[in-house]
Amino acid sequence: MxxxxxxxxxxxxxxxxxxxxxxxxxxxxxxxxxxxxxxEPAFRQLVLLNAVLLPIALWVDVSPVERALLLLTPLLSLTIELINSSIEHVVDRISLELHPLSKSAKDMGSAAQFMGLVLIVVCWTTILL
Known part of the structure; x- marks a missing residue:
């Protein structure tokens, strides 16, 4: 070793x-x-979401700070998904056996991604509406 x-x-x-x-x-x-x-299908879906949202963020007439938020929130969600997927892979590498701590780790990663998606919705609706 x-x-x-x-x-x-x-x-x-x-x-x-x-x-x-x-x-x-x-x-x-x-x-x-x-x-x-x-x-990771979820990662591919977020890449597609970013492919749609990022050009829109560059196109809309908003302040530089608002544009930064419109660009950063979808990218943050991609980042969170990478971390979530890595947690899932490590947990699965350790054991595929069902265990409460494994479930909690995976659920918390999923919750982090949910919050990333909420950030996108909140920022985009606040800025564009």
């Missing part, structure tokens, strides 16, 4: 330093986006 408390080992596991680390991290992020898009 690898001792991750050793700073040298931890650096090696993280994939380098400086520009190499940034490039590696970018590659890992792109792999995460591809995995979410490939395996």
């Amino acid at each position: 690898t001792d991750v408390s050793d700073p040298k080992t931890a650096r090696e596991l993280k994939g380098g330093t400086g520009l190499r680390r940034i490039l590696n991290a970018t590659g890992y992020s792109m792999q995460g986006f591809r995995a979410a898009f490939r395996t």
Whole structure:
């Protein structure tokens, strides 16, 4: 077993330093986006929602702050979905057995996504109506 408390080992596991680390991290992020898009229907639905809402946010005549809110809330919901999906994957990796803590973790991730969607509705209706 690898001792991750050793700073040298931890650096090696993280994939380098400086520009190499940034490039590696970018590659890992792109792999995460591809995995979410490939395996998570909810993520694909949010990508579609963003494809509709983001151009509208750029088109409507609103203040810069309002435009920022119209752009950020759908993107925030995508971010929340990535975190929610990662929680679900980790829970499933640990065990597929039904357990109250596993259910709570998944339910809380779902609740976070629900709040992200509520933020979209509240911001968009407040600004556009």
